[in-house]
Amino acid sequence: MTATASSDTSVGGKATGQRRQGPSFLMALPAVLFFGFFALIPLGGVLAISFMEWNVLGSPSWVGLDNWDAVLTDRPFTWRALGLTVIFVVGSYLFQAPVALLLGVFMAGQQRYRALLSVLYFLPLLFSSVAVGLTFQSLFSPYYGISSALPFEWLPHDWLANPDIVMYVMIFVVGWCFVPFHALLYQAGVRQIPTDMFEAATIDGAGRVRTFFSITLPQLRYTIITSSTLMLVGSLTYFDLIFVLTGGQPQDSVRILPLDMYITGFSANNLGYASVIAVILVAIGLSMSLLLNKLSGSTKMESDKAGA
């Protein structure tokens, strides 16, 4: 959340700095105050606590670099959690991006029943994640879930208890929740492509697949960048469904960094360690969004609408 918000402002700030058009800085004051109060000040607090020993109940005391040393060197789990986070982020991206793109393109078309289907695809976005979590928990139940209901012997009965598959199960469930949002972005993106481009392609003899790769995809590049940034940073800091469904178990196989931070801070009551993990997360999240901005050249983004 912090990381996404900050990447937004950095883009906005650069744009106004270069062009000096539009409303005065005064207009940005509420946003800056809001951001400062709810993002920067707590961030400073977390940074300070990362140098303290604090069990929530007593009073915090300074311990210098001890927490950092302990979390980074004496605690092998930090690196495992980081590895799990990478798997989760990459896996989520590989699952969500293609599905969302294809669904979005489909939803932008004119097929029959498209509106009805779009409503169905959109539904997961409306559900609260705790409700989704509890529903999937019932679906994955070994005795009363989907595996018992369906007549397929090969279906596993321990979806959430098997350390070998639980990561993929979580990538699927989280993806299920977020694909509709990204599909919506792509749908809007496709609708913005001028129809004369498609007509021209058709006249030139391009088929559906060719049109998709030569017109739709290149025209969607800014949408792809936006959606990718949201997906990557979003899954980096993802927490709720994994917490509700697994709590990081079994064998800590899905205890990704945000979850590790929460458990360390609020279940194990070690706010010093948790703050170190939080600062690491912020650093990774910030570098990732900055890098994506740089790579995509989003600072040079320009409208490519016909006539603009």
Place this chain on the structure above:
Amino acid sequence: MSRRSILQTGTASVAAASLLALTACGGSEEQAEAWILTGGGWDAIADDLERFNESSESTIDVEAIENDAYKQQIRTAVGSGDAPTMIMSWTGGALLEYVNEERVVPLDDHVGELEQRVHDSVWQNGVVEDSVYAVPLNDVQPVVLYYNQDVLDEHGLSVPETWSDMESIIDTLEGVEDVDALSVAGGSVWPALMWLQYLTDRHGGEEVFSAVVEGEEGAWDNESIIYALETMQELGESGFIDNYNAVDAAQNEDAQLLADGRAAFLLQGSWVYATINMDFPEFADSGSFGFTTFPELEEGEGDPSNVVGNPANFWSVSSDASEAEQETAFNYISEHLYNDEAVDDMLNSGSLPPLNDVEDKIAGTDAEEFLTMADDMVANANHFQLSWDQAVSPSEEQPLMDNLAAILQGNMTPQEFVEDMNSQQ
């Protein structure tokens, strides 16, 4: 650009509104507060507080919070000096910390007749260094062995009195398809702690865990604890229901497996009695729903009358509360707690207040049979062991549950378990 500013103004108003909301929250000065949990028998506690508010001049604001969320919020609230007037706890390590940090006040002069009415084994949990810092507020929650008589009858088995009885039942049911001996919600981990506790206690007696709580060095590395862990891993092979690590207690799947006859036994807290009556009434009324105490271990040193579970939930009074707020809380505790109406409500829902004057009232209630057994268990218990996760210091709780999960998943040996727990001390 203009859309952006609209958005910004929008966010700013939201920010302003939430700031106002924050200040409003802090504005409840001089109003006593109590946080309770959701579900179970807590509605009855809320009703009772409501009746207190109607009859008393000063009132108590009640907020109900989900169990896990409560544990995390209360700690932050107490730590920051914003605790509710009445702090609910399970006693144990958390209460000890509150007392050491002087976050709660002694209640010795404010307990009225409660000290005489409450079973001593329960009362002692709220006593720290000869002073009362917490008083019980609801029902005593012993861990009970539930069984399905139909399953036992079908396979010619009877209710086990000793651990070897249990072992032969496990052997018999091992050969039966779609029926296992023991339902356990390993996915939730904490129900498995009950197995660890009873097995340790039956094997080595209550001294084994007392040594851990008293912080004796290396106390985890004890033959009884290792015996219990080894036995649990054996039960994981044969005894516990298939896929027990995927069974979740939050959805009462463990109770459902017993009700459906997929398992013969379920070791769970006394609150499951009410759950089964409510969620699986057909099974509860069928006459095959039974309950008994944990079997005796023949070669064990533990007293078979020992009980594990939660003695009750307890009220403490915050030292950060104003005098007026504290006075309201004292009034509630000394004048209102366990009043006749509240006690009747508890008994009628199958919950047993930890009082020595309820025996006569049990007769004639719907849950007479269960309450009589629970009352006998508690009244005759040589020792009542508080759940380990509550008894250890809060910093050990998470490692204990993580390591127990690893034991269940076969990812850790008993020796590694005790070594890691020793290193947490």
